[in-house]
Amino acid sequence: MKTDIxxxxxxxxxxxxxxxxxxxINEDDLDLYGKYKAKVSLDLWERLKDRSSGKLVxxxxxxxxxxxxxxxxxxxxxxxxxxxxxxxAIIALREPSLGPSFGVKGGAAGGGYSQVVxxxxxxxxFTGDIHAVTTAHNLLAAMLDNHxxxxxxxxxxxxxxxxxxxxxxxxxxxxxxxxxxxxxxNGVPRESxxxxxxxxxxxxxxxxxxxxxxxxxxxxxxxxxxxxxxKPVTADDLKAAGSMALLMKDAIKPNLVQTLENTxxxxxxxxxxxxxxxxxxIMATRMGMKLADYMITEAGFxxxxxxxxxxxxxxxxxxxxxxxxxxxxxxxxxxNHGGVSKDKLGEPDLAALERGIENLEKQLExxxxxxxxxxxxxxxxxxxxEEEIKLVFAKCEALGxxxxxxxxxxxxxxxxxxxxxxVIEAAESKSTFNFLYDLNQPxxxxxxxxxxxxxxxxxxxxxxxxxxxxDKYEQQGYGNLPVCIAxxxxxxxxxxxxxxxxxxxxxxxxxxxxxxGAGFVVxxxxxxxxxxxxGKTPAAEKIDIKADGxxxxxx
Numbered sequence: 154m155k156t157d158i159x160x161x162x163x164x165x166x167x168x169x170x171x172x173x174x175x176x177x178i179n180e181d182d183l184d185l186y187g188k189y190k191a192k193v194s195l196d197l198w199e200r201l202k203d204r205s206s207g208k209l210v211x212x213x214x215x216x217x218x219x220x221x222x223x224x225x226x227x228x229x230x231x232x233x234x235x236x237x238x239x240x241x242a243i244i245a246l247r248e249p250s251l252g253p254s255f256g257v258k259g260g261a262a263g264g265g266y267s268q269v270v271x272x273x274x275x276x277x278x279f280t281g282d283i284h285a286v287t288t289a290h291n292l293l294a295a296m297l298d299n300h301x302x303x304x305x306x307x308x309x310x311x312x313x314x315x316x317x318x319x320x321x322x323x324x325x326x327x328x329x330x331x332x333x334x335x336x337x338x339n340g341v342p343r344e345s346x347x348x349x350x351x352x353x354x355x356x357x358x359x360x361x362x363x364x365x366x367x368x369x370x371x372x373x374x375x376x377x378x379x380x381x382x383x384k385p386v387t388a389d390d391l392k393a394a395g396s397m398a399l400l401m402k403d404a405i406k407p408n409l410v411q412t413l414e415n416t417x418x419x420x421x422x423x424x425x426x427x428x429x430x431x432x433x434x435i436m437a438t439r440m441g442m443k444l445a446d447y448m449i450t451e452a453g454f455x456x457x458x459x460x461x462x463x464x465x466x467x468x469x470x471x472x473x474x475x476x477x478x479x480x481x482x483x484x485x486x487x488x489n490h491g492g493v494s495k496d497k498l499g500e501p502d503l504a505a506l507e508r509g510i511e512n513l514e515k516q517l518e519x520x521x522x523x524x525x526x527x528x529x530x531x532x533x534x535x536x537x538x539e540e541e542i543k544l545v546f547a548k549c550e551a552l553g554x555x556x557x558x559x560x561x562x563x564x565x566x567x568x569x570x571x572x573x574x575x576v577i578e579a580a581e582s583k584s585t586f587n588f589l590y591d592l593n594q595p596x597x598x599x600x601x602x603x604x605x606x607x608x609x610x611x612x613x614x615x616x617x618x619x620x621x622x623x624d625k626y627e628q629q630g631y632g633n634l635p636v637c638i639a640x641x642x643x644x645x646x647x648x649x650x651x652x653x654x655x656x657x658x659x660x661x662x663x664x665x666x667x668x669x670g671a672g673f674v675v676x677x678x679x680x681x682x683x684x685x686x687x688g689k690t691p692a693a694e695k696i697d698i699k700a701d702g703x704x705x706x707x708x
Contacts, residue, residue, distance in 0.1 A: 157264050157708045161272035164413045172411045176243060176444045184406065186280050189271050192406035193419075193440065195364060201443040207241075208476040208580040209442055212451040212530075213460040213520070215512050216652075217642055219495050220485040223264065223532045223562060227481045227569075228451045230267035230561020231530075231576065233414045234569030235447050240577070242416060243445040244269075247433045247453065248283060248408070248423040249276045250351045252323040252685055254707070255693035262420075264708075265562035267569075269410050269418045273704045282359075283321050283350055283423060285404035289372075289397040290319040290355045296393045297377050298332070302340050307390055308380045311343045315666065316377035321350035325686030348683040352428045355397070357671035360422035360434045361470045365405050369398035375670035385629060388670070407437035414566055417445075426453025427642045428683050430462040430673070435471040442473070447580070454642035456480060456516040457607050464523050465589055465603075466635045466673055474586040477579035478520050479572070480554070482513050483532045484541050490652045499536035506541055510548050511654035515645060517552050519607050524585035528575045529556040555579060592633050596623050596665075599636040600676050604660040608645050615662045619676070622665040626674060631667060640678035647679030 155163075169191045170180050183191040212228040228244055235242035246269060249262065254276050262269045262276060269275060278284070294316055301309055320327070327347035333340035350356060354375055362368035373389035380386060388394050407421040419437035424430055431453030432438075441448040452459025460478065468474055484506060485498040491509030493502055513529070520527050529549045531542070542558070549556040555575045560568030590602045597615075604610040615623070626632060643649040646658045664677040687693075695706035 157268060158272060158704065160266060161268050161270050161413070162703070164270055166270055167411060167415045169409060169411070172415060172417050173409060176241070176417050178409070178444070183409070184403070189410065190274060190280060191409045192280060192403065193409050195406060195436070198364075198436070198440055201440065204443045206442040207446045207448055209438070209473060210447060210449045210477050210479060210576055210580060211460060211463055211475045212449060212479045212481065213456040213516075214454070214481040215486060215516055216455040216457065216490070216644060218486045218489040220483060220489045220498050222481050222483055222486050224451055224481045225262070226264045226267045226562050227479065227530050227532065227559055228449055229263040229269060229412050229416075229418070230559065230565065230569040231479065231572055232416045232418070232449045233267060233412055233566035234561065234573035235449070235576070236414070236416050237566040238570060238573055240447055240573075241445045242447040242449060243419065243441040244412070244416060245419040245421070245433045245437045245441050245448065245450040247431075248279055248420055250283065250349065250423055250425070251277070251321045252349050252351070255696065256323045256685060256687055256691055263412075266413055266565035267561040268413050269420060270413060271410070273707060275410065275420060276707055277704075279420070280408050282404040282408070282421070285400055286353060286355045286359060287319050287321055287350045289400040290350065290353045292397055292400065293375070293377065293388055293391070293393045294318045296391050298340050300391055307386055308382070309378045309386055310381045311341050313379035314343065314345070314377065315379070316375070317346045317348055319348050319350045319353045319355075323349070323685040323687045325684065328682070328684045346684070349425075349685060351423045351425045352683040354668045354671050356422065356424050357429050357668060359401065359405065360424055360430070360432060361467070361671055362405065363435060365398060365402065368401060368405060369394050371670040371672070372397045373670070376667050405436070407434060407440060426459040426462065428639045428681060430466050430637050430671075431459040432463050432467045435467065439471060439473060456519055457645050458640070458642055460520060461589070461603060461607050462637055466637060468586075469588070469635060470672060475525055476584060477576055478525050478527045479530050479576060480513070480516055480520065480527055481530045481532065482545070483534060484537045484545065485534055487513060487545070492652070501538045501541065503540060503544060506544060508653055510545065512645065512652070513545075514548060514552060515609060515654045517549070517554050521553070522589065522606060524587050526579040526582050526584055527554045528572065528579050529554050530559045530572050531556060532562065533558050533560050592635060596627060596632050596636060596674055600638065600662060603636065603638055608660060609654065609656065610646065610658055610660045613660050613662060616664070619662045619665045626665070626667055631669060631674060635673045636676055637668070637673040638676045638678055639681045641681060
């Protein structure tokens with residue numbers, strides 16, 4: 154069986170100029186990064202913004218398991234299938250982080266015969282956007298420390314600095330560090346640490362901004378510290394926003410690539426969905442909506458994380474609403490949620506499948522709370538039995554959700570035609586999109602609404618530090634912001650070990666952080682880290698480059 158990278162390397166790509174032309178983008182609107190990658194000028198938006206928009210379809214999934222669900226693969230395959238049956242479709246994905254690429258996950262550009270290419274470039278550096286985010290982030294951190302060293306006219310309390318540094322690798326040794334050692338000339342000693350770049354507020358600002366000036370305004374609002382008398386200190390106070398925006402002048406432009414079947418694909422921005430809002434840039438999504446009949450995008454991890462944040466955060470700031478949602482699942486993953494170990498998932502087990510389907514049912518209920526039609530994409534595996542497939546279909550239809558078998562990994566667009574027709578039917582139906590909560594509600598009400606309605610919790614417990622910060626943010630005027638809950642992706646609860654559809658649990662909010670620039674308040678639930686570590690055998694050990702330039706081992 155061919156690996157993903159082998160399939161990607163054997164494909165014949167179209168020059169990106171031709172791909173752009175197929176959706177009405179002129180060469181003058183492109184900044185070329187070689188023959189097969191380009192950035193799209195934001196000037197194009199000014200000519201597109203008054204056009205009518207195509208349909209917006211969000212792809213999400215059940216809670217992920219080691220068995221895999223194939224959300225990105227489904228997004229790519231669906232876009233290819235829609236084009237195959239005569240619709241003009243564009244897809245939009247997040248940019249892969251180097252942390253997972255060199256860690257345990259491998260590549261993040263789809264799989265099999267439903268990938269975006271050039272796969273190696275997309276997974277490794279790409280057009281440098283994430284590096285620009287890292288540099289802009291660390292410029293702000295450096296200017297903060299320099300201000301304190303140079304006399305601290307703002308009266309910043311070194312004990313109340315809330316802005317850390319960032320890098321786009323998994324590096325547990327940098328989670329908690331001490332900076333400023335070596336005497337007075339080297340700064341003020343204090344505790345600090347690193348977050349992975351995709352968890353940076355700079356990344357969130359990039360993906361929620363509508364243009365470069367909006368991005369700069371968001372940078373100005375970032376709270377980096379507090380004064381001795383408790384007043385917030387912002388990037389604007391440090392006069393850093395202009396230089397940060399300058400570093401982002403190219404990164405803000407959406408990247409255009411293609412799929413294996415030459416379907417246009419925007420790949421732009423990369424916030425994680427367990428520790429950030431988990432969606433590609435608003436700029437790429439809305440540009441695609443003006444250029445296509447169907448814009449297919451995805452939200453990270455399960456619907457309880459990525460989809461909820463897409464609906465309640467991204468759709469608010471982007472002033473857009475999905476027309477349909479695709480919920481991805483596999484029988485193997487559902488059996489894992491039903492208690493079957495990874496090594497036995499190929500064995501028929503209707504009882505375990507029925508238990509695991511509860512996770513799918515809950516995610517369906519969650520999406521329907523937003524008034525949106527849902528199509529379940531059941532990724533077919535050779536080990537799936539007819540009885541197991543029938544059970545999943547019956548459960549979905551009982552909940553009012555359409556369901557289609559998807560074979561896009563093995564067959565590309567041909568394996569997604571059934572799914573494409575059902576997505577069209579869903580998107581053409583009348584939806585009544587609504588948000589889960591009102592922004593005027595107190596922060597605690599929003600947190601509790603998400604925990605009860607989406608996760609299925611009985612209640613919420615706030616640790617003292619979280620209570621203190623929630624009160625502080627309400628008093629400072631940040632209470633009208635949406636909430637971004639950071640929690641494990643592996644469970645509907647905040648406990649990764651609770652599979653299926655947990656009941657009778659309480660969500661513990663241990664810490665709350667303000668992302669005033671991005672425009673949300675982050676509530677950290679359970680044990681969640683903003684800097685991952687490498688596993689015992691990281692993927693980096695298998696990735697290599699040969700003398701002729703061929704890359705091997707990348708997924």
